[in-house]
Structure formats: C-alpha cells, structure tokens
Amino acid sequence: MKSENFGLDARFALALAIAEEAGKVALGYYENRESLIIETKRDPQDVVSIADREVENLIRAQVVATNPDDGFLGEEYGLLAGTSGYTWVVDPIDGTSPFVNGMPNWCVSVAVLRDGQPVIGVIVAPCHGEIYASALGKGATLNGTVLSLDPKRTIRNAVTGIGANSYVTPAFVGNMVEKLLDAGGNFIRNGSGALMLAYVAAGRLVGYYEPYMHAWDCMAGFCLVREAGGWFHPFPVEGDRLIKGAPVLAAAPGAIDDLRRIASL
Ligand code: IPD
Ligand code: CA
Ligand code: CA
Ligand code: CA
DSSP states (O other), X not given: OHHHHHHHHHHHHHHHHHHHHHHHHHHHHHXXXXXXXXXXXXXXXXXEOHHHHHHHHHHHHHHHHHOTTSEEEETTTEEEOOSSSEEEEEEEEEOHHHHHTTOSOOEEEEEEEETTEEEEEEEEEGGGTEEEEEETTTEEEETTEEOOXXXXXXXXXXXXXXXXXXXXXXXXXXXXXXXXXXXXXOEEXXXXXXXXXXXXXXXXXXXXXXXXXXXXXXXXXXXXXXXXXXXXXXOOOSGGGGGSOEEEEEEOGGGHHHHHHHHTO
C-alpha cells in the first residue's frame, strides 16, 4: 500500500540520517573519552557515561519532532508508547565497554519495528567508517554495497560470534563455547553484540549467539541479517515483552541448523 511504503521509506531515510549524525556525535565523545565520567549501572561491568545519554537524547528528540505518534524505546531512557504502529528501538552506543576503554568496536544501532518485526535496521560504526543499512524487502547494504550471504559458509569454515553479560549464568556461554569448539567451529567476541550481528549480515561471521539480550541490542542487526538472506530466532516484542530480554541467535543459511542444535533453540 502506498501510504505504508511511504511510511517505511520516509522512516528509513530518517533512520539513516539520524544514525549517521548520532555516530558523529558519539565519535566526538570517544575522541575525548579521558574527560568522561564513567558510572556503573547493575554491576561494575555494566557501564554508562554522558555519551550514551546525550546520543540517545539526540536521536529521541529528532524522532519525537518528526514522528510524534511513533513509539520509542532506548536503552538509557526507556519506553515512550506510540499510536502509529511503528516503534523505534535504539541503542545509542552498543559496546559501551569497548567505547570507554578505547577500543573501536562500538556502534549506534537504530531499528524500527512494525507488527512485531524489525522493518528498518541501521548500524553505524564510526571508528570503522561503516554504515550498515536495511529495510524490509529492500535488502541490506554496507556503505552502499549489497550484502548477500554465501550458503557455503558453515560453523566449520567460518567464525561464530558469542556474547556474554551478567544477566544470565555463565554456564549458558560456557556450554555454547564448548559445544561449538567440539563441533569444529570457533568463536570471537568484540564487545558489541549489535556490531557482531551486522558482521553476520556482512558475511564476516557465520552466526551470533548470546543467551540474553534486550531489543535495543539486536533488532537492527536482525533486520540486517534477514535482508542479507540469513535467519534469526524469533525474539518476542509484543506488549511488555518489548522491554524484557530474550536469547539471541542469528545465522547465515549454512550455519542455521548447527547453531540451533548447539544453542538448543
Ligand atoms: C552490550 C554489548 C555486549 C553484549 C551485552 C550488551 P551495551 O551492550 O552489546 O556485547 O554482550 O549483552 O548489553 O551495554 O554496550 O549497549
Ligand atoms: Ca549498556
Ligand atoms: Ca547494547
Ligand atoms: Ca548501549
């Protein structure tokens, strides 16, 4: 339908523009990170700074000004319900730990949901000069080059990303690592789950697993992976499930069965 497409197209253009601008602002903070005051949230490994808050404020203000009926969920300031059927799901800085410790593996992640699905996913990695963009039915791109997953890549001839946080028992991650290595695979973690999902879409990783993430960590990455020809395990976002976490598994076609078996998903 024309109005629906216009709604998606307009929001896709906006998501790209906002994420790029947010990436520049975040990069400014990163380059002056010695002056940031680092605060802890749930535990000493869970950190935040004014950079996370200011970047979310910038994105939130632009969405509210341009699409006041849309919902908005951000990691730092929570959920503002909407009425349009579209909900923006934003992680202003994914990879805050690498960010504050001077490692370039962090990104700005902007997704838009409709009917419980991510219909827009944009991830900007400013230190790498990379912009990952996707929208429902329009494919996925990295700096304008179309992404299309190679079905010949499997857990045995490529690398799988695995993430961890203190929300769940270490056994989940330990078991996953052990089973993956047993099956002839290997793993990597760079500290930004959203960026690792973008790497799945780009064919750099063959899959990504983390036992518990929030919607703001994974929705943009899921859209990218699906549009590049990959798969993700259904992640519940209906009602109050939107602000709760769930297991994350995404994979290229040749790794889906192995990773589902190994992760028991
Ligand atoms: C975290 C990163 C990390 C993942 C955690 C996330 P944050 O997000 O994506 O790689 O393992 O589960 O919470 O806090 O840096 O936005
Ligand atoms: Ca965080
Ligand atoms: Ca995150
Ligand atoms: Ca974050």
